[in-house]
Amino acid sequence: MGLRTFIEGWPVYRQLTGTDPLGRGAAAQSGHSAALTARTETADSMARSICPYCAVGCGQRVYVKDGQVSQIEGDPDSPISRGRLCPKGSASKSLVTSPLRQTKVRYRRPYGTEWEDLDLDVALDMIADRILAARDETWEDVDDKGRPLNRTLGISSLGGATLDNEENYLIKKLFTAMGALQIENQARI
């Protein structure tokens, strides 16, 4: 930075020579302030999404910078929400970036008193084994009159109202094929 530039950037110089003799506005603007811009403008990408809370279905725009969600706000194009969000929808960035979010598999062994770590693949394998065992143990082929039942009442599931249709579809398809009937979600509650 040359001396001249330095002096010209000096607020008092700007105040005395510029349009802001009281130094309360243009002359007082700091370099930081002058460089400010909305981070939505500098995002790497923007995904068009839907609020995950209630069923009104408000449009959201999810801004991403360096692989991180940098802002979530209402989508003004949505005919449902017209860009608006309630406090919960407005808190969506805090929801998805919350430090309380769990990002590791946790395991509590029978009669255990603490959580332990577990590898995701191992967990998936263990769960598959337990499903098959529970199924074998509780399988019902036919009823007392010999009519088919094809089921297990040894496995239950609850959840789906916060999930995607595609997810519910696979859940129902897989559970039905394994004979697990007791599949429920919030719609029953």
Next chain:
Amino acid sequence: MAEAHPVGFQWVMEAKRRGAKVFHVDPRFTRTSAVADTYLPIRAGTDIALLGGVVNYILSNELDFREYVLAYTNAATIISEKFVDADDGDGFFSGFDPETASYVQDSWQYEGHEGDSGSGHTAKERETAAGLRHESHGAQVHGETQRDETLQHPRCVYQILKRHFARYTPEMVERVCGIPQDKFLELARAWTENSGRERTGVLIYSVGWTQHSVGVQYIRTGAIIQLLLGNMGRPGGGVLALRGHASIQGSTDIPTLFNLLPGYLPMPHHADHPTLDDWVNSIRHPGHKGFWGNARSYAASLLKAYWGDAATPENDFCYGYLPRMTGDHGTYQQVLNMIDDKVKGYFLLGQNPAVGSAHGRAQRLGMANLDWLVVRDLFMIESATFWQNGPEVETGEIVPRECRTEVFFLPAASHVEKEGTFTQTQRLLQWREKAVDPPGDARSELWFFYHLGLKLREKLARSDKPRDRALLDLAWDYPTHGPLAEPSAEAVLREINGYDVTTGRPLASFAEAKDDGSTAVGCWIYSGVYAEGVNQAARRKSRHEQDWVAAEWGWAWPANRRILYNRASADPQGRPWSDRKKYIWWDDEKGEWTGYDVPDFEKTKPPSYRPPPDASGPAALAGDDPFVMQADGKGWLYAPSGVLDGPLPTHYEPAESPVRNPLYGQQANPTRKVYDHPVNSVNPSPPQQHSAVYPYVFTVSRLTEHHTAGGMSRTVRPLAELQPEMFVEVSPELAAEAGLAHLGWAHLISGRAVIEAKVLVTDRLTPLRVDGRVIHQLWLPYHFGFEGLVTGDSANDLFGITLDPNVLIQESKVGTCDIRPGRRPTGAGLVDLVDDYRRRAGIPPGHGTPPQLTTEVRHPAGPSDDGPREQPR
């Protein structure tokens, strides 16, 4: 609505700006009440009495929209002479069977159709929540009905309705609901005056309405009013349900529910549906009227989507693989079975029953008695840590070292870390684009279940057991992408939409579904969402670039239709009822229906069409039968079948109430589902003794600042700080009576639990004068639990388990309790306090459910006093 759905509420404010009048009915004065024109405080659990009063007001003053009612509803239809109304049966309709506490519906039928109810007993339908399948269509009717177009026949629906609701006078509304007569009349007057040709009125409810032992009949009563006033199928009208979870509509359409398959096809029942033909015919009823006639195509196409190449016409498309229901397999039955050691493993997928379900203690005890539990969530929720931090650990009922449940906590991907569709509360599917990758081990459910399926199949690859064929033959091959091998949600959506098996061409609509195995359709009502190979749910044409119906934003089922039954927006001749309320009309020149929306009618069927006498299926519906998913094309003021607890709504008291039913001898819904299990109990209500032990009515609901069981809000800093503590709202009068101080502690006791909360004394709560007494109500948010940034006792712990008979949803919006100042006891003292109350209330240990039928004879001189209420169970 402002409280729980603020952004949806902008449209109410918009209407208000244009002069609409807003009435708000709620036990507590909420943020909605604050901006409503008139607020009506109501005793929780009495909405049928209030709405029944409105029906009576309309009928006794003949203020119905007569032309609409005559043409579009079943008002003129004649009912069987065997029918006896609840008004004459002291709370029972004809056909009640006290043995099973359920109805045989034959006598409810249309004249000449007495055999139509089919099943005889409805006890089985209750066990399987069969009412739910009517979410996409009505119950069946065979052949022609007898009508009296003058509405004078004593057995026509109009006259039956009039007699049934004659008791629901303004005086009775005041007596039951605690709503002063002049305020009730203000509501009734405004509602009727704002309905008709030129104007429409809308009824909006939040799904707390469903959480009653008479929940379905609440909604029925609302629908009756809206039909009588001509507010159905028209813009600005309808009955709007505000659902509370992002895709709870979707999880009903593509159900993760025990009794349904996608598109409201019933899960087969072991006795009724041994074969594919039995199953399909039970859905479509050959020879009957209406659109459900194509059920075989939907059913065959679903099985084809499930089992692919293995499903052939010869093997009934693998119908034999489907598991069969034998009764009630609902979530509450499951939990009791867990306590009874019958369930091995439990998956929780973004759901927190330890806080969110009724009777939290039963939920936690059930989970503590499993072999294994898989919790998939964003946060460490109460249902994952019940063994460590739950209230039962403090009371000694759960000892971590003795609790065998093996718990897998698997972190889930958030809504921005995966792509897919949510179905919002108006049946609109909206696609979400993925923004970022999920962190660490977090995965989508799509990933988890797809890879779990692969793993199961891999482990069973060598199995020769017949039971494993269904898994091994499953069409389970979805393209994946990325380093995590994430399955393609779009490929799944394409399967849901359906495609031609030979060419792979996505179907344009469910009309293209075939019953010969040439099409595969995952959910027939969603067919069209991937029409022309385009993800229609991903459409985002700005609202500024299209009309107010916004048909190019997302995609609504069925067929992208935004208002159901919109044929009713035109008169019988096909002309708009008025220019102001124009929506869909018949274009004579082009010979088709046209308008702002997709017509909910066969496009070229003219208003003048009359079906030939032998017609069945859609062809049996006339050109002026707008309710096309009803078998007779009519809006049902009276439901001859499909609703298990009566063809007409009737006021019953909640299962727990301090008030004797002022209308009928029968106190509570006689068909309600009750579980007589040691863990469950119901507080006594009149005429039982000792109801005064739990003298207060409590109700629970949401705060704007929190979400359901709190897993997505008590964990989020900017929300947690806005409502940081569990509290109970009481009126100044109750505070005086119970000695409660503002911001002091109080504890509430029911037959199940004792919880504590800070006291908010507020003018927003009011005592009510009910049947000559003052009834106090108190209100609690149900968001709190013992994990998260902000914690507190769970309001749902107070509830017992009693269910609506139609859909098996629990009564968790009203109960009775006592409230006392100060904090609750801890440890064993807590259990003692609950037990002490139960002892005083006469609730026997291990058997806490009162008789289903009220045995006290109330009207000794009643006309038909052979009622079953005298036969105790």
Next chain:
Amino acid sequence: MIPDANSLYGPLDPAPDAGWAEAGPRMGFFTDTSVCIGCKACEVACKEWNGVPDAGFDLLGMSYDNTGALTANSWRHVAFIEQPRPAGHRTPPFAGNPTGAPVSADAAAVGAGTGGPSGTVPGVPPGDPDAAARMVTGPTAPTTGNGTVGAPAGANGTAAVGNGTPEAPANAIGAPPAGTAGNGANGSQFLGMPGAQPPGRGTGAEGRADFRWLMMSDVCKHCTHAACLDVCPTGSLFRTEFGTVVVQEDICNGCGYCISACPYGVIDQRKGDGRAWKCTLCYDRLGAGQTPACAQACPTESIQYGPLDELRERAAQRVATLHERGVPEARLYGHDPTDGVGGDGAFFLLLDEPEVYGLPPDPVVTTRDLPKMYKRAGLAALAMVAAAVAAFVGGNS
């Protein structure tokens, strides 16, 4: 360049006066409390955009207000006022119910003492229980003289400046603060436990038939004459090209002069950080042509953002409409360029006297008399005037 005669007091377009030769129209907020539903989306949207930390987890017992006040950690604050008073335009909510005496006096009095630590200084100030109790009772009470310094609770801001005591600045403690301060006339009605006799034993409808629940999203007023920026010795507080007032976080040194200068008690310092923080009207978003986060989120358009001239026009129309519809109590606050602060860049439509919402009835820019002071200084040392202006009024040395 000669400063405008109204540079410190009187009607003025502040941005050009602050040297923004090519400033566009002055931008601001119009907050219409008649459609506010108290959802607090504004509070959250503000925090999410501006990265504002939480203000503590305290149940304040002031209706649904658990924020308490505008602080360095809460740049939007939704006040909730429960009163057993008619809302004018609608059916009394509890007519015919067996109610007794209202409770709000009790609630307000207890609530007034519950301000929790907000992580800021002075943070949520302790309220005045007597004032809080007084404000809620009775259908009407004569208001105290306008601008009475030291009027209870709501006018504490004014009081603080007048007294210069740093302990009691800022707004009355949140929700039901201040009121049509009834000259203490109703103070004696508050006797602790409400309800002299159990309900239902009286005539039946003897109690509160009327009730209203007022909500208002409060924010920095972005005054035309902003004392905070006049007294700021570092030039951290400055007037933007949009006519708004912004604290520049890279300049602020935490001296705290602005806190006592603000006639509304808006400015507050963050503990640990020490700097002053407040609403910037989302300066960064404005620069990108966007709407401030709170206004964009607001579900019912209670918070409207736009050119101030347009907003004032719209607000006047809205008041006229409400008057037509039988809401005579609707009035504007902070819209008048001739008021004590030259009008606010963020002004309000209220449904009662400003004190009811905890707003000072007649705020005056606290630096109004600065010129006189400078004159005296000038007589002493004429040659120092320019330097004094630069270094003392708003210099950036």
